[in-house]
Structures are given as structure tokens and as C-alpha cells.
């Protein structure tokens with residue numbers, strides 16, 4: 469997966485530099501400001517927890533966001549994964565060069581541990597860069613780092629230390645729940661399936677067949693293990709290692725039909741196994757056109773993207789003439805209540821109209 473997936477726009481904001489081209493040093497956060505930030509964070513966390521914990525128990529969810537940059541001066545997201553915690557800071561590039569940046573973020577990390585009543589070793593600071601030490605772990609050691617969480621009664625493996633992402637994108641919880649409720653008796657296709665969380669929910673919801681496609685052998689193995697963890701699997705639940713665009717052009721695939729499709733592609737990806745890069749902005753129209761060939765009338769595609777600057781084109785454009793699909797944007801309904809960032813993703817429901825697929829649809 470490309471490292472820019474899910475990147476925050478601030479990550480590629482230009483770095484402020486001084487006359488010599490060096491990153492401009494910011495004034496230190498300072499002990500007093502740091503202490504004030506810690507106190508504000510602790511108070512807000514306590515307030516949020518009271519609400520979110522009650523909700524999570526009812527919803528049978530053990531992983532959720534407990535703080536989402538609620539206070540502008542403390543631009544963190546804090547995700548609770550059943551007793552362990554993932555903290556990510558959203559800072560301007562130059563802020564990471566403030567002389568006491570490390571001290572500031574460590575103080576906040578300890579505040580999170582104390583307030584959530586977990587050992588500091590259980591609070592993982594997420595970095596965009598792969599952690600050097602951790603990246604060298606053998607697969608066996610990685611297995612030791614993984615643990616289970618529960619979402620909507622389904623069990624899923626996550627790993628907070630060894631990969632760029634945890635194995636479960638929390639912002640798609642409502643869409644996974646929706647897929648579960650609509651999957652009964654359906655042939656479900658999960659494109660860019662990652663660790664197969666949508667597939668687990670589809671099978672749990674009664675899908676008769678599932679096909680999960682991803683380029684990464686590591687993530688497909690993870691998806692297989694997620695299915696196994698729920699007592700799911702077997703020949704009716706296929707895992708396919710292929711480039712999605714190429715796979716959708718396979719003549720054998722063109723003879724298949726899928727009633728319910730999830731297509732949640734990365735913003736951009738690049739791999740030796742692909743003949744071309746995938747760029748969601750450039751390629752979403754071609755992807756949806758390919759899907760029109762394998763989705764029967766009445767079939768549904770959920771298309772989603774985390775690309776913040778995404779401009780909906782083709783059938784997703786507001787003024788698009790209706791051809792293959794009846795389209796509704798459903799982003800408001802698919803962003804979970806524990807996320808304050810209402811732009812974390814956008815999602816659309818496309819229902820296949822009767823009629824053959826024609827280019828430009």
C-alpha cells in the first residue's frame with residue numbers, strides 16, 4: 469500500500485524554511501504550554517469517555533475513537549483498541565522541528581495512558597514512517613504483536629506496532645454494518661479488501677459467496693485469518709491476489725455477477741505487480757464502468773474514498789446524466805458518531821439500472 473493512503477493534507481503541505489533552506493524552527497512548545505495541553509486533553513478525554521463507552525457497549529464494539537482533534541491546540545486522534553491505544557498527531561511539518569516536539573508528544577502520550585488507565589507501553593504513537601525496529605520483525609514476532617478486537621459482534625485481528633495502519637479502518641464501521649445487513653443471500657465483491665473486514669461482516673450477514681481482491685499477499689493472509697477467527701472460509705469465500713483493474717477485465721470474471729460490491733480504493737498505489745499506477749481521482753470512473761459489466765440490475769456498489777481533495781466524476785458527478793447507475797451520496801450516514809472529522813471519507817451508493825453497459829457510463 470502506498471504510504472500516502474489516508475494521508476492528511478498537512479502531510480504534504482510545504483515545509484516552512486528559513487533563508488538557508490533549513491526547516492524553520494518554531495518556538496518551543498514550552499513546559500507551561502505542554503502542561504496546559506495535557507490538562508485540556510485529560511479533561512476532554514474523560515468527558516468523551518463517559519459517552520463513548522456506554523455507546524460502545526451497546527453496539528458491541530471494542531475499538532473506537534475517543535478523541536478526534538477536539539481541541540485545536542491538541543491536534544491528536546486517540547483510538548481505543550480494547551485496552552491498547554493508538555495516538556496520531558496532525559501537525560504542520562515544521563512543528564515537528566520544534567526543539568521540544570518529542571517532549572510535548574511524550575507528555576501527551578503519558579496523559580493519554582493515565583487518563584485511559586492503561587500502561588504507557590500500551591499507548592502507541594503512530595508515525596507516518598514505518599518504525600525501523602518494528603519493520604524488521606520476523607512474521608512470527610509480528611504475530612505476537614497482534615490481538616483481537618470486536619466490532620458488531622465480529623472478531624478482527626489488529627496490530628498497532630508493525631504496519632503503517634492497524635488492520636482496521638475505524639471510520640468505515642457504519643458502512644461495514646450496512647453491508648452486513650444487506651448481504652443476506654448475496655454474492656459480495658470486496659475490492660481493495662485490505663484485511664477483509666468488510667468481507668467478515670458480509671459473511672456474518674449471510675452472503676452466499678464472497679470474493680475479496682487485493683494486491684498484497686500480506687493483507688490477503690490477514691483477511692484469511694480474520695475469516696478463520698470467525699469460523700468462516702471455504703471455497704465459497706475466495707481471496708484473490710490481483711490488480712483490481714486488471715482482474716475486472718479478465719474474461720472469466722466478466723461472466724460472473726456480483727449483487728453487492730464494496731470498492732474502497734487507496735488514494736494512490738503503485739506496485740511491481742501493476743502495469744500502471746492506480747490513482748483514485750483519475751481512475752474511479754473507469755473502475756465504476758468496469759463494475760457496470762458485472763453488477764446485475766438492482767445490484768448495489770458502495771464506493772468510498774479517503775482522498776481529501778477528491779472531485780467526484782463520471783456517474784458520481786452531481787450533474788451526471790443517469791446511465792448505468794442511480795447514485796446517492798451517503799457520506800453523512802457512513803461517518804461514525806465517534807469521529808468529529810466529518811471529512812474523513814466520502815461514500816456513495818450506486819444501484820445498477822437495467823440495461824447493458826456502454827462505454828462512458
Ligand SMILES: C[S@@+](CC[C@H](N)C(=O)[O-])C[C@H]1O[C@@H](n2cnc3c(N)ncnc32)[C@H](O)[C@@H]1O
Nearest residue numbers: 469660661662682683684711712732733734737
Ligand atoms: C485503502 S486500503 C483499503 C481499505 C479497505 N477497503 C478496508 O476498509 O479495510 C487499500 C488496499 O488496497 C490494496 N491495493 C492497492 N492498489 C491495489 C490494486 N491496484 N489492486 C488491488 N489492491 C490494491 C492495498 O494492498 C490495500 O490493502
